[in-house]
Amino acid sequence: SEMVVVRGVKYLKLECVGQGGTCKVYKVLCPKRKTYALKRIRLQGREKETVAGFLDEIRLLQNLRGKHNIIQLVDAEVCKNEGLIYVVLEYGEIDLARLLSKREKQRAKELKEKEKGKEGMVEAVGTIHEQKIVHSDLKPANFLFVEGALKLIDFGIAKQDTSKSDTTNIVRDHQVGTVNYMSPEAILNGQPSALGGPLKVGRASDIWSLGCILYQMVYGQTPFARITGMIPKLHAITDPKHVIPMPPVANPHLTDLISQCLVRHPHHRITIEGILRHPFLR
Template sequence: MRTLGPLENTDPERIGRYRLIGRLGAGGMGQVFFGRSAAGRAVAVKRIHPHLAADASFRQRFAREVTAARQVSGAFTAPVIDAGPDDEVPWLVTSYVPSLPLDEAVQAYGPLPEASVRVLAAGLAEALVEIHRVGLIHRDLKPGNVLLSEDGPRVIDFGIARATDGTAATQSIIGTPGFMSPEQVQGEHLTPAGDLFAYGAVLAFAASGTGPFGEGNMPTMVMRIISREPDLSAVPESLRHLVAACLSKDPQGRPGPGEILDYLGDVHAGASWLPPAVMTGVQEQVAKVNRALATSAGDPQATGGHQRTEALGAGGLRV
């Protein structure tokens, strides 16, 4: 799990209206903090790296993508709730969802059972309906960007990856080996259908514990994605046809998220949509978030009078 570390001397105490509690990590776009709103809401705050902030074209793309991302309001996303794209160092805030990232959950507890994968399939399809509705393409849908929460999955980091296109700090191909479509790995024009290929790969991973094209370095994965058929032997038979259709080499052959929801029909999630061990892990994250928020508010009952630093999951922004 990602550790909630202490703030460093050079870190601000606040970004916008949000009080920072600790560090969650850093990545290609910026530093991610765990914070709280004025009303005590848990949030993830990403502050863009200064060298990207100095790139005028990046700032324009970032502002445009944030504007679009703030229009996404689906139940199965971790929405962007605030941003400062015009600040000296741009930032954005998403709702923090106490959860386990899918990749970490599968690594710790094994593949998900069929009933859980069906709920996952429906939730991710609903999220893609919302993301595509506002004209966004996720571009990096992968197990690390799928969170498992008490009431269903969440998709995070949608609509932001494209902002780094063309900057010196990023590669020309944005994505994760094994979860990119053939057109993406070949640097071709992307459409929403690319997200559906990644969607199929994520479902295969959830059901089997590995991606449908195995593991390997970028050149190896590119060749497999372009030329090999996916291994779907561990995908439940009731979902294999759907996953195979999503993993079509031809973008035109992939279903849209609305078609997927029609195909799945009503899916009964409920409070026990995850296996007991996974749900316990999620509930532990909920408790840790609550303690961190209480501690930041100066509640000695939360920690017995002592400050605590605990491991928290990504919760809303991956880095």
């Protein structure tokens, strides 16, 4: 039918804007004529952990209501007897990955208009770090433009249990990750290396990923995109001797910030607080 009722509120389906295995996303209209995204998740045949992950994510979104740089949860309902979860969220125009993949000229123009996006992105990561959440899989597809502001749309929660291949999360379906945004310590995964003994993957890992995204926004590709072949790429990311090319740009503060994010050793990397105080964002 054309109507979906979530906790007593009727939403009119306008179109299906995305679907994964057991999940459909609709653009919907609420009674007050505002457009939202409605996600319908079928629970049948899902692992207990996956369902728990969805519920965690809903709780987290509830806790982050009012944080303007995180996608806002409008409502949610778990229908146990139908085996469905409905989640109503803000509707976004385009995610950063789609914007970055547009043709160079068009992209440059749109990024110019969305220059403020960089700040929103940093603030969003700051918000989850305050909540003691390490995303650990940040990439442009995690950020959505909502009325021109860049917002974080997931928390990497579903990723915590990597043994299960089913890591759909609330806001979007999980594409198998690319290593282009992965931090050296995430790649090393506890193995000793040229960087020293085993390193934990913590908040600094998200800072590295943020540096890769900023780099891509500036140079049109990620820092290690030029290296083809998985093994050489993994070596380059973890090798402190491999120099990341950083041609000068109009604003030298920007390249300084990116290079502070892309420090191989997590303990020497800039923190989110450091980024927010950095002259580039001042």
